[in-house]
Amino acid sequence: MLTQTNHRETYRFVPSTSTPVSPGRVAELLKAEWELFTKQTGKSAQESRRALKSLPLGVTSSFQHWDPYPISIVSAKGAWMTDVDGRQLLDLSMGFGAMLAGHLNPVIVEEVKKALETGTLFVTPSPISTDAAERICRRFGIDQVRFTNSGTESTMYAVRTARAATDKNAVVKIEGGYHGSYDPLVVSTKPPLDKIGDPNNPIPYTPNGIVPGEMHVVPYNNAEALEQTFKKHASSIACFILEPVLENIGIVLPDEGYLERVRELCDEYNVVLIFDEVKTGLTAGHQGAAQRLGVTPDLITLAKSIGGGLTLAAFGGKKKYMDFVTNGKMAHFGTFNGNPLAMAGVRAADVIFTHDSLVKAEKFNQQALERINAIIEQYQLPAHTVGFGVKGCITWSTEPVRNYRDYKATDFAIAELSWLWSLNRGIMTPPGLDEQWLISLAHGQKEVDILVEDFESFAKALRS
Ligand SMILES: Cc1ncc(COP(=O)(O)O)c(C=O)c1O
The missing domain is CATH 3.90.1150.10 (Aspartate Aminotransferase, domain 1)
Structure with a gap:
């Protein structure tokens, strides 16, 4: 019970x-x-x-x-x-x-049409990208952001940023959690029950063709299991990534106090906390799940709802972590990053939501x-x-x-x-x-x- x-x-x-x-x-x-x-x-x-x-x-x-x-x-x-x-x-x-926003939302259509008249891709800085970045930072309460084209890219770059910032490589994720297709994050996405052992100390399950590196998997809503994992492996763990509310196995809610305890443990063991808000995002409320639930991650990944239906995703967070993008220890590139059409989607979405x-x-x-x-x-x-x-x-x-x-x-x-x-x-x-x-x-x-x-x-x- x-x-x-x-x-x-x-x-x-x-x-x-x-x-x-x-x-x-x-x-x-x-x-x-x-x-x-x-x-x-x-x-x-x-x-x-x-x-x-x-x-x-x-x-x-x-x-x-x-x-x-x-x-x-x-x-x-x-x-x-x-x-x-x-x-x-x-x-x-x-x-x-x-x-x-709804299919063909008129505000989004109008803003994208306006952008189309100015060009579809510059691959240079542009005021429209800065405008979109400022809107995202303001709304989600983060210092800095970088745009990508998919949630998969965003979660991958967030993990790499954590690795660069901590000089550690191992990743901890939730059993059953989905974060896109980056190798470490595919581990134990929907693992077969007969391969994963003790529910309180799950065996990571790696599908064929995936090369994950050092991975640890913990059950959601189980802060004790997380603490045990940190206790044993903190010297190699760069980050803990989770959806604050799991939204790829129905909707699985955090117990009262769980996310707060996660935050404390990450601080105690020098582990970067990444909230994957690709799915929650604005569907959780106008400032996303983290602010609604009252727990601040170090890095956040966004996609889907933030672009009004355009192809867009992002990762961002505290400056002390995003500084590793600035200093080049975490290289972030992408031809289509911040393209004007997607940026117009952000601008329109920011007005609508x-x-x-x-x-x-x-x-x-x-x-x-x-x-x-x-x-x-x-x-x-x-x-x-x-x-x-x-x-x-x-x-x-x-x-x-x-x-x-x-x-x-x-x-x-x-x-x-x-x-x-x-x-x-x-x-x-x-x-x-x-x-x-x-x-x-x-x-x-x-x-x-x-x-x-x-x-x-x-x-x-x-x-x-
Ligand atoms: C929580 C979560 N993270 C990451 C991703 C990957 O996003 P994308 O499909 O844009 O690569 C998804 C996709 O559904 C997701 O639900």
């Missing part, structure tokens, strides 16, 4: 009673729903067959793939997308957070969570809800999920069915079963009603 409570700025509701769902009923519905999927998506199937010839898995990022084939989209506006079969789909994925606009979206999210709670209780479903900022998810477990091992014990069959049920009824959430919905600035009452009513129809079907 859980004794810890989650951080006060986060949301979780676990009902006190529930009744199991029959696995037979889930299997029966899954079969029917996959048949319905194929019936409704002939042109996506056709498109996928064509794409498979030129693109591995028929997609441009393996996240986009699912079996038998993913939905192919031709356009998107506001909170809605149109697929190749001509269906209108409610987008609740919103580019994993990158589309927080005010405290008030994000609070309004968060209220819609809260409403969705509370109405879904009522349905979970009414139908006695073995599930609970979790929310942070404008994101929410339904976790198919009667116990709170506090780390990767808890997440692995949730019911993946119902999660798959719930995702597919919504997809067949015009609601698009990410395919991974480990993601969450996002209420963007373009979502309103109508969209929240659709989300909630769809879940009610699903609850009815499960119990009929």
